[in-house]
Amino acid sequence: ETGITYGYTLPDRETNAYPAKLQKMLGDDYVVGNFGKSGATLLNKGHRPYMQQEEYHKAIDFAGDIVVIHLGINDTDPRDWPNYRDFFIQDYRALIDSFRVANSRCRILIARLTPIADRHPRFESGTRDWHDEIQLAIENIAKYAGVQLIDFHAPLYPYPFMLPDAVHPNVEGAEILAKTVYEGITGDFGGLRMSPLYTDNMVLQHGKPLTIQGTANAGDRITVSIAHQKQKVVTGMDGKWSVTLSPLKAGGPYTLVVSSGKQKLTYGNVLAGEVWLCSGQSNMEFMLKDARNGTAELEQCRNSNVRYFQVPRNTFADDAYTAAWNAARWELPDPETSGTWSAAAYLAAKELAQTQGVPVGIIGCNYGGSSVSCWLPESDLQAHAAGHPYLQDYADAAAGKTDAEMIAEYDEYVAYHTAWESRMQKCYQEDSNMPWDEIIRRCGENRYPGPLGIKSPYRPAGMYHTMLQRVVPYTIRGFFYYQGENDEIRPDTYGTLLTMLIARWRQDFEDAQLPFILVQLPMHTYADTPENGAWSRLREAQMQVYQTVKHTGIAVILDCGEYCNIHPVDKHPVGHRLALQARQLVYGERELEAFGPIFRSFVVEGSTLTVFFSHAAQGMEWHGEPCGFQIAGADGVYHDARAVLDGDTVRLTAAEVPAPAAARYNWVNYGAVTLFGKNGIPAAPFRTEASPLPLTAVCE
DSSP states (O other): OOHHHHTTTOTTHHHHSHHHHHHHHHOTTOOOOOOOOTTOBSSTTSSSBGGGSHHHHHHHHHTOSEEEEOOOSGGGSTTTHHHHGGGHHHHHHHHHHHHHHHOTTOEEEEEEOOOOOTTSTTIIIIIHHHHHHHHHHHHHHHHHTTOEEEESSTTTTTOGGGOTTSSSOOHHHHHHHHHHHHHHHHOOSOSSEEOTTOOTTOEEEOSSOEEEEEEOSTTOEEEEEETTEEEEEEOOTTSEEEEEEOOOOSEEEEEEEEEETTEEEEEEEEEEEEEEEEEESHHHHOBGGGSTTHHHHHHTGGGSOEEEEEOOOOOSOSHHHHHHHHHOOEEOOOTTTGGGSBHHHHHHHHHHHHHHOSOEEEEEEEOTTOOGGGGSOHHHHHHSGGGHHHHHHHHHHHTTOOHHHHHHHHHHHHHHHHHHHHHHHHHHHHOTTOOHHHHHHHHOOOOTTOOOSTTOTTSTTHHHHHTGGGGOSOOOSEEEEEOOGGGTTSGGGHHHHHHHHHHHHHHHTTOTTOOEEEEEOOOOOOTTOOOOOHHHHHHHHHHHHHHHSTTEEEEEOGGGOBTTBSSOSOOHHHHHHHHHHHHHHTSOOTTSOOOOOEEEEEEEETTEEEEEEESOTTOEEESSSOOOEEEEOTTOOEEEOEEEEETTEEEEEOTTOSSOOEEEESOSSSOOOOEEETTSOBOOOEETTOOOOOOOSOOO
């Protein structure tokens, strides 16, 4: 009953406004009236009260048997909500009552507000927060006014391109609203459906209460059965159902059967075991067939007891996206097909399967080149200053462009870059060591990663909505996360966003204590990259998150970097150290030393600064000539230090620093790694004057 209902901005609104589309869906047994008013407020003291408009009086005269109300968007105006918010609930109740007076038997559905995109000019000045407050008020009204709540927000939120002016849906968005109302009125949600993660050969988490959920028509009775367990539930008015099964015993194969009336979904060859979601960017995506000794691993993989589900790397909701999800399946280990699996994830899972004696399922949810901002929702990026630059980058890139223009621009880039990569590969076939400048001279400009817009996979929150949210919720054991390289431009805020990510993902997977195991970045640089310490600060942020957030681990792989190669090919140490972290943190193998030395504290005695390490009880050792340590005096100027091992300490001196005040180790993007624990894991880099991480998210 706002401009969204009216069809404001839509071409041929009489046909394309959502009430018109709803009429087509419902058919001739229904008569749908559109009584929307552009700019109308719910508040009776607002700048354009709906109950004072002609459209309202026509709606009352219509005396519908079913009334659908969507009001509140325009109440986010600074003339309205800040001044009259206390009247919102009573004014909404008065509107509901007026329709009941017109038709005492009418059924009323009220809608959670459609989204307002962050590019709205008033978004940060108040609209965002007021919008959230109005949503809560609407939910409260639905609870106590005896009306049905439908959700206009969730189905549109992942697709900001469907809100061309940041407020009003386009034709595709109107179709979604019509479908939402149709489902709410009829209870027809398309019958029994399950998450795409449910396929033959899946791995279900064992040893903890197992939640199975899906959608069906409202009121349908659902039966779920597996391994001598049977649970029944009635589908809610929102089309959702959920059951919680008792913990499954590891092993199988099991058969999972989900039925509703004449519909039956049967999933065969199901195993119960450990399920890990493995996310991040290209080094987590890095394929097993391309890894060192990958061919040998593939030859032996059939007996690994590992299975794999790859979340499609499609991030734009078009026909290709739908087709990719329809084709997604849990895969069995096979030399012919498993080469595309994540090498790091597979090697970690293989070790866990061997040491724990249970099947392991990997959910690969990763995308090369992704920033941490890609894996967080807009609301989290908006909630803290650390996320604002990413949103501003997008706003700047999209400024003045229509959705169609952004889509065309990205499609043109994809065509160009595909041809460019083909030329590049030919160059490397000719000379595998061809300098980058020569590549550019021959191939032309490298435009990667392309224009940032609504079709770019690297837009803020894009992968969160189109990849992660498609597998939520699913009962899992925990997360492996290898990411950070693409946040080198903003290393000082990375830790805050990573902390927020952990909190958000745990909330989405409905377990506040889910283990989250990080990979700390290895050494890396290119020949022409200046030493700016960005990767050092990223590593520090990752270590601080591990040391600050409960139920986390960190795999230190400082020694695994390759000069001039951001994708080191040896993923065996990565997989092994991830597995060690899981074995100690999750599976109770306390006798394992899953860490190399980690900085604990330091003391100064005269001209000697002594560094104390934790996780060094088994001893430490040099691999090669000692190097990488530096100390500084009160002036903050660092000098290379002579390092001497002494038990679980390292004593540092430098002739240029007679009174040391601070120390650091391997505080470079790339350098030699020489200090290791006796278990072969390197000491983590550190600086003694590290600034505290400004945590803003609750991660218990």
